[in-house]
Amino acid sequence: MKLKKLFLTAGLTVAASTPLIGQKAPEPCGLTPSPRQIEWYNREIIAFFHFGINTFEDFVNEGDGKAPTAIFDPTALDCGQWMQTLKSAGIPAAILTAKHADGFCLWPSKYTDYCVKNATWKEGKGDVVREFVDACEEYGIKAGIYLGPHDRHEHLHPDYNTEKYKHYYAAQLEELMSDYGKIWETWWDGAGADELTTPLYTHWYKIVREKQPDCVIFGTKNSYPFADIRWMGNEAGQAGDPCWATTDSIAIRDEAAYYQALNEGIYDGNAYVPAETDVSIRPSWFYHPEEDSRVKTVKELWDIYCSSVGHNSVLLLNLPPDRRGLLHSKDSLHIAQLNQGIRETFSKNLLTGSRVSATNNRGGKFDVKHLIDNNKQTYYAGRDGRAKSDITFTLPRATTFDCLMAEEVIELGHRTSRWSVEYSTNGKEWTSIPEATGKQCIGYKWIVRFTPVTAKYVRLRIEAGRACPAIHSFGVYKQAEILK
Known part of the structure; x- marks a missing residue:
């Protein structure tokens, strides 16, 4: 009738x-994102700040954990300048390398002397993480923390073992997740962390979820079962085509298949873990003045945007501060021009x-x-x-x-x-x-x-x-x- x-x-x-059907939404199909993952997708671009003791060594990107703490001495650190740059570039979130693989900590951790409290900077009274999160809050930027699971300085201790390190890392994770306000992302780098097995990450995962329920976890290798987002398999800024948000939660043993699954995802996968595309604006992750002439051009950044954000991913773009503790003007200019070009292209x-x-x-x-x-x-x-x-x-x-x-x-x-x-x-x-x-x-x-x-x-x-x-x-x- x-x-x-x-x-x-x-x-x-x-x-x-x-028609009645025109008022009823389609039912969800297959796996769907969590509210954390939806919020993460909407960021589109996140800034990555590789800054630490490596910055003050000559052309070092992967420190050995032996550099003396005294060399860390930025002469004009201004996290507000970093955030002003992000605002001009339309970037709503940022991640700081609070501890890279060298083990040096950018906050005065109670659990190690290998940190800013023994640096020349501010006579050991400084806290880069505090200045970073405060600047994020002032400028409306979402703060994230890279706390490297691999720690070469701790490996130097004669009594090092993974059980002790589990509790050491957990204590530092507690500090960062408890004392610095809202943290939107934590980055568990897989490089060098093969010995850190699932039980360790299970312990650490509970801390993040208890302290920061809205925080997305970037994970790979053994942390993969707890990850909200995955590595996309290279550092060239090229997510796959296709690049499905779904993949398999069980590690793929064949290396070629593993990297393909990271890069492209798996259409009928059993876990919703979308890809984050990390790349540096310079050839290296930490700042080196020799690379001032090798900053990626606006066109190169546009290519990366289209093969990351434009491939169902989120772009994590590294902008390394220099020894002053400032972003180089060329880096800042290029990302501002990228933002201008994106707005002009998609405005109509x-x-x-x-x-x-x-x-x-x-x-x-x-x-x-x-x-x-x-x-x-x-x-x-x-x-x-x-x-x-x-x-x-x-x-x-x-x-x-x-x-x-x-x-x-x-x-x-x-x-x-x-x-x-x-x-x-x-x-x-x-x-x-x-x-x-x-x-x-x-x-x-x-x-x-x-x-x-x-x-x-x-x-x-x-x-x-x-x-x-x-x-x-x-x-x-x-x-x-x-x-x-």
């Missing part, structure tokens, strides 16, 4: 012309104002028009049981573009597993964009760049998936000149 009048359903008055979706139709449209609150309404609170969805959809955009006029972006509703899980984009001048004869053909993952954000094309019609083809599509937005854009 067809209804010809208004009717009441689930306490909501709905017009008869609006060239599909805005188009007429939109879909072969699979849920309608109502989930109508296909929401793909171009520039509202993150709305989205397009197809009908239940139908994974495919051809979505056609008819532009007001022929338009030239060289970039596209799609954003899936990650709260509903990975749904689409194959998609392509085509264009046409007449709506009848279609040409594929090679770089956007046979794509797999969408996730939080997927960006594709290509040789400029001019078209009046654009078609997004959802070709396969495990459930009906659910996509926040789709757009085509012209890349800003500053990025080229």
Whole structure:
């Protein structure tokens, strides 16, 4: 029986012309992110500050734990300058290497003398971690802590063993998680930490969860079962294509398969652990004046943004402070220009104002028009049981573009597993964009760049998936000149 009048359903008055299905959201499909992971995704870019005793040695990136504490002496440390740089670059979060593999601690830990309380800086009265978190709070930046599990200085002790180190590290983790306010991320580097087994991380994990329930844990190797986010397998800034947020919680023994799983994820994996893409703006992780001429260009940073944030990942970009305790002006300029280029590129979706139709449209609150309404609170969805959809955009006029972006509703899980984009001048004869053909993952954000094309019609083809599509937005854009 067809209804010809208004009717009441689930306490909501709905017009008869609006199908009931158009008011009901799709059910989540497969694994979905936690609130911590959703918040982390929304950061998009995080700054990494590699700063410590290595900064004051000559071209050292992996200290041996033997450097004297007295050499740590920044002459003009200003964490506020770091945060001002991040604000100008649109970066909302930062992580400080509170203890790197050399074991030197940037706070006056009660559990070691190998820390700032025995440094020349401020006659041993300083606390870099305190200055960092205070500056983060002042400028509205989310603070994170890298507390390196591997500690070469502790290895130098003749009575070192992993059981003692378990409690030593736990005590320092307690200090950082208890005494410095809100911590949004803790970074458990896997480098050199092969001897640290799951029972140790189980002990440390409980401390993080008790003290900082909203803190995401970056983990790899033996800490993997406790990780909210994973390493993506290289330090070149290149997340995989695809780059699924899902992977396997059980370590993959074959090395090649292990690195592929880190980089690409596993579509039908049994754990939701998305990838964080770490890379330095310079060739090294710590500052060296010899590299002032080798800071990555704006174009190189744009390439990295597109292959990290634009590959369903979050970019962790290292900005190493110098021996003064300041960021170099070239580093600061380049990330500010990157931010300018990103804003200029994505400020206007060239599909805005188009007429939109879909072969699979849920309608109502989930109508296909929401793909171009520039509202993150709305989205397009197809009908239940139908994974495919051809979505056609008819532009007001022929338009030239060289970039596209799609954003899936990650709260509903990975749904689409194959998609392509085509264009046409007449709506009848279609040409594929090679770089956007046979794509797999969408996730939080997927960006594709290509040789400029001019078209009046654009078609997004959802070709396969495990459930009906659910996509926040789709757009085509012209890349800003500053990025080229």
